[in-house]
Amino acid sequence: MATAVINLDDLDLFVSGDPYAAWAWLRENEPVYWNASATGGYWALTRYADVNAVYLDPVTFSSRNGTVLGGSYRSATDTASQQMLICSDPPAHRQLRQHVHKAFGPRMMERAGHQVRTYLNDALDRLSADGGGDFAVDIAPRLPAGLLTAMFDIGLDDALHLLRLTRIMIGYRDEEYAGDSGESMTLAGAQVEIFDFLATLLDQRRRDPGEDLISILLAARTNGRELSESQILYNALNVAVGGDETTPFTASAIVETLIRHPDEERRLHADPSLLGTAVEELFRWTSTNAYVCRTTTRDVTVRGVRIPAGETLTLWNASANRDEEQFPRADRLDLGRTPNHHVAFGVANHRCIGMGAARMEINLLMQELLGRGLRFELSGPIERLRSNFMLGVKHLPVALATRR
Ligand code: HEM
Structure with missing residues (x-):
């Protein structure tokens, strides 16, 4: 493959092409790759060692400008910068994280687990009775619905409403979710609606606090000071989007992966004690959150390539997770893989705060x-989300397998 044909902004590559072949070429030939684009371009790091090293140095590689290309929050003057976990640097990040972390405690996870199990069982009963369905629509969203009803202390209808809005935020470039108003208006419209929803909840919790995320953030104090309203709203948004738009896509990608690897699937069914290693291998394999961004705060040199201060780097988790230098036989799914x-889930200070919740849901x-x-087994064509950020399966028609 010639360099010129690799364009990580080309969404067709992610919908109908083979991004794994493109990443393999980049790892081998141009591990520090300049991806030119209409919006100015960015660097793409595809090797495990480089991705890991950047994660570990938040001083040189800042999150302040946001972590998604072309999406919102891509500027340090954005009001989310230094207020929302994902686009904050230390020390503000550390303080915010301590507060948000309290909402992921064992009691909350127990409640959430109970809700997830209830919704999941209902949905699986229905799917089994029907002999199949669209796993991505009928089953996968039940996981975050269970988590968020517990974390926000809301009903199922509200959780599904929130899910529809966060799906537009992540899928604003996909015609199934985008409106007629163009990409940026679609994105902005969804954000406004989510903020309205969260602001209403915030008012209710002020009057009548509970044990949910927003009540926890309302009670938080840093050196005696309360969090501002926008800090509470931005971090509630961060948890809602992080919780809604990762685990369901991962769940569908896992089911697709098992369908495509019947030997490994049989191995797991024959020996359920493999579940622990299997879940981690399936996270490695599916790597739903394909990349995150960082911005250089000074001139740096990576593998001999000089990168000036102020430039955008993309860290391709999905590629790093297939790097042969880190994972022997990286292109082989091995449900018993260890280490x-x-x-x-990222690395170091920004490592996914919902990792335990995601593990619980997938388990x-x-x-x-x-x-x-x-x-x-597949009963129709798979449809993928039009995104290079989230490697999402949005339709996964399945029938109960009869022949294996
Ligand atoms: C399979 C599921 C998931 C994957 C693959 C995933 C992936 C990631 C990754 C790669 C990051 C690091 C971002 C960075 O370094 O810039 C991250 C951060 C984050 N995730 Fe997740 N995530 C998942 C599930 C969840 C869930 C269930 C929640 C919430 C309920 C969540 C909320 C967040 C938040 C709030 C952050 C920001 C943390 C910080 O900046 O300190 N994620 N996630």
């Missing part, structure tokens, strides 16, 4: 699939 230090799903002996 498995994948970077699907519950896998336990149900194994417990019920459920295996699927």
Whole structure:
């Protein structure tokens, strides 16, 4: 493959092409790659060691300008900068994270696990009775719905409403979710609606506090000072988007992966004690959050390539997780793989705060699939999200497998 044909902004590559072949070429030939684009271009790091090293140095590689290309929050003057976890640097980041972290405590996770199990079982009962369905629509969203009803202390209808809005935020370039008003208006419109929803919740919690995320953030104090309203709203938004738009895409990608690797699927069904390593291998394999961004705060040299201060770097988790230098036989799915230090959740100070919740949700799903002996086969074409940020399956038509 010639360099000129690799364009990581080309969404067709992610919908109908083979981004893994492109990343393999880049790892081998241009691990520090300048991806020119209409909006100015950015550097792409595709090797595990480089991605890991950048994650570990938040002083040189800042999150202040946001972590998604072309999306919102791509400027230090954006009001989210230094207020929302994902686009903050230390020390503000550390203080915010301590507060948000309290909402992921064991009691909350127990409540969330109970909700996830309830919604998941109902949905799987229906799918089984029907002999199949669209896994990405009928089953996968039940995982974040369960988590967010518990974390925000809201009902199922509100959780599904929030899910529809966060899906537009992440899928604003996909015609299934975008409106007629153009990409930036679609994105802005969804954000406004989410903020309205969260602001209403904030008013209610001020009057009648509970044990939910917003009440926890309202009670938070840093050196005696309360969090500002915008800090509370931005971090509630961060948790809502992080929770809604990662785990369901991962769940669908996992089911697709198992369908495409029947030997490994059989191996797991025959030996459920592999579940622990299997879940981590499936996170490595699916790497739903394809990349995150950082901005250089000074001139740096990576593998002999000089990168000036103020430039955007993309860290391709999905590529790093297939790097042969880190993972022997990286292109082979091995549900017993150990060790498995994948970077699907990032590394260091910004490492996914919802990682435990995501593990809980995916474990519950896998336990149900194994417990019920459920295996699927494809019953129609898979449709992928038009995004290079989220490697998402948005439609996964499946039938209960009969021949394996
Ligand atoms: C399979 C599921 C998930 C994947 C693959 C994933 C991936 C990631 C990654 C790669 C980051 C690091 C971002 C960076 O370094 O800039 C991150 C951060 C974050 N994630 Fe997740 N995530 C998942 C599930 C969740 C869930 C369930 C929640 C919330 C309920 C969540 C909320 C967040 C938040 C708030 C951050 C920002 C943390 C910080 O900046 O300190 N994520 N996630």
